[in-house]
Amino acid sequence: MSTTYGTFPGARPRRLRTTPAMRRMVAETRLHPADLILPAFVREGAREPVPISAMPGVVQHTRDTLRKAAVEALAAGVSGIMLFGVPEDAKKDAVGTAGTDPDGILQVAIRDVKAEVGDDLVIMSDLCLDEYTDHGHCGVLDSEGRVDNDATLERYAEMAQVQADAGVHVVGPSGMMDGQVGVIRDALDQTGHEDVSVLAYTAKYASAFYGPFREAVGSSLQGDRKTYQQDPANARESLRELALDLAEGADMVMVKPALPYLDILAEVAKAVDVPVAAYQISGEYAMVEAAAANGWIDRDRAIMETLTGVKRAGANMILTYWATEVARQL
Ligand code: PBG
Numbered sequence: 001m002s003t004t005y006g007t008f009p010g011a012r013p014r015r016l017r018t019t020p021a022m023r024r025m026v027a028e029t030r031l032h033p034a035d036l037i038l039p040a041f042v043r044e045g046a047r048e049p050v051p052i053s054a055m056p057g058v059v060q061h062t063r064d065t066l067r068k069a070a071v072e073a074l075a076a077g078v079s080g081i082m083l084f085g086v087p088e089d090a091k092k093d094a095v096g097t098a099g100t101d102p103d104g105i106l107q108v109a110i111r112d113v114k115a116e117v118g119d120d121l122v123i124m125s126d127l128c129l130d131e132y133t134d135h136g137h138c139g140v141l142d143s144e145g146r147v148d149n150d151a152t153l154e155r156y157a158e159m160a161q162v163q164a165d166a167g168v169h170v171v172g173p174s175g176m177m178d179g180q181v182g183v184i185r186d187a188l189d190q191t192g193h194e195d196v197s198v199l200a201y202t203a204k205y206a207s208a209f210y211g212p213f214r215e216a217v218g219s220s221l222q223g224d225r226k227t228y229q230q231d232p233a234n235a236r237e238s239l240r241e242l243a244l245d246l247a248e249g250a251d252m253v254m255v256k257p258a259l260p261y262l263d264i265l266a267e268v269a270k271a272v273d274v275p276v277a278a279y280q281i282s283g284e285y286a287m288v289e290a291a292a293a294n295g296w297i298d299r300d301r302a303i304m305e306t307l308t309g310v311k312r313a314g315a316n317m318i319l320t321y322w323a324t325e326v327a328r329q330l
Contacts, residue, residue, distance in 0.1 A: 029312040031304070033077030033327035037124065037277070037319045041216050042066045043086040044105035054212035055282055056289050058321050060086050066109055067116045069324070076327035080122035082172060082319055083109050085131055086217050095140050096132030100158040102165065104132070110166035124170040124199060125163045127184065129155060136214075136221030138175035138228065147228055152177050157187035164193035172254070174201040176228040182248035199277060200250035203238035203264050205230045209257050209283025216282060238264050242271060250274065252317075257281045259306055262313040269314025278315035280306065285321045300329075 004010050016026050043050055043060035050060040061069060070081050085106030087098040098104040106125055113123050129152065130138045139152030152175065160171055171188075173180045181200045188196050206229035214221060230237055238255070245253055253272060255265045256279035269276045288306065292299030303322050310318050320326070 029308055031307055031311060031326070031330055033330050034079045035311060035316070035318055036078045036323040036327050037080040037082055037122075037317055038069070038073045038078050038323035039082040039084065039279075039319050039321060040066060040069055041084045041086055042105060042109040043218075044088045044091070044108075052212065052216045054215050054286050055321065056286075056293065058216070058285070060216065063109065063112050067112055070113045070117050070121060073324045073327070074117050074121045076324045077330075078121070078323045078327045079317070080124055080170070081113065082124040082126065083113065083168075084126045084217055085109060087132055089218065092132060092134040092220075094134060095155060096129035099129055099132035100155065100162050102162050104162070106131075107162050107166040110163060110168045114167040119169070122169050123167070124172050125168045127156060127159050127163060127171045127173040128175040129159075130175070130219055130221065131217045134220065136219045138225065139177055147177075149177050149179070149228075153179055153183045156180055157183050160184040160187045160196075161191045161193070164188055164191065164196045168196065170197045170199050170252075172199045172201060174204065174256075176201065176204050176225075176230070178244075179248070181245045181250050185249035197251040198249065199252040199254055200245040200248075201256055201279075202242050202245045202250065202253040203230065203255045203261065203268060205232050205257065205261060207232065207257050207260070207281070207283070209260070209281050209287075212282035212286045232260070235264055235267065238268065239271065242268055246272070246274070252277060254279055254319075255315075257284060258310045258315070258318070259284050262309065265310070265313045265315060275316045276314060277317040277319060278310045278313075279319040280310060280321075282321070 041060045046062040049065045052058050087105050091098040128138050137147050139147040142148040163171055206226045252275040254277040255261055255268055258278040258280040265278050288302050291297045
């Protein structure tokens with residue numbers, strides 16, 4: 001009697017799911033601590049870490065606790081840290097002066113972390129003005145209140161220089177201004193920072209899931225970012241952004257947010273020969289934490305499932321607020 005092995009009952013995919021050891025052996029996607037990058041906020045003048053209510057478990061660090069968080073991330077095997085500065089409210093102005101002050105909070109934080117972990121952890125910095133402007137936009141405004149692309153580029157060039165002077169390894173331009181990667185690359189090269197890399201926020205969508213981040217950086221944004229961040233309806237546009245960023249010298253590219261844009265991530269990952277990052281953002285974090293706090297989902301499994309999904313879609317690196325916790329578990 002002949003069995004047809006190519007189909008049921010000969011073929012039984014469930015055989016490879018029978019035991020944990022079997023499932024582990026045939027797993028196609030494995031998370032590794034080195035895949036993970038920890039985004040971290042540091043607040044100027046803070047004496048105690050300030051909890052972020054919409055992101056339970058995440059804080060605005062003091063300079064001291066940030067150094068500790070960097071050491072813990074490193075010890076857990078996390079590969080990088082992405083720093084965001086939260087200046088004193090009084091230091092915010094129309095052009096985001098604190099973002100280019102060599103003693104501004106982000107630059108201070110970069111030096112602190114560098115002094116603590118040296119080159120053992122990849123130190124990255126958000127290169128964007130929204131943390132420093134009183135209107136909360138990612139750039140400077142023209143006389144009609146619109147975000148002025150080219151005037152903003154001049155500010156970004158200065159930011160790149162001060163962040164690099166402070167010792168950052170990678171700058172992460174997240175403002176979605178046209179031409180930002182090229183201008184930043186030039187600014188770095190002209191100031192002797194040829195070795196500082198650019199992680200381009202290549203596909204960055206105008207997302208509701210950034211909500212908790214606004215609290216995290218104390219942003220006072222009125223209105224939205226839809227004239228510079230991408231429309232969630234568009235996919236092809238991301239390939240155009242990708243081509244431009246690569247032509248302008250991006251060393252690595254990123255897709256953000258992660259979970260609602262896995263199709264974009266998969267396309268970008270297929271199209272490039274540079275490392276690809278995905279940013280699991282504040283609202284993605286908040287959703288899981290909120291549902292778990294209500295007892296509606298299994299928190300740890302949900303976290304691992306989202307991260308596995310993001311890696312499976314093609315991310316080499318994942319920025320996640322769970323980085324240290326997950327790295328310890330792996
Ligand atoms: C812009 C920036 C934002 C985030 C990272 N960089 C906010 C925005 O674009 O509105 C969001 C990160 C998150 O939500 O976790 N500086």
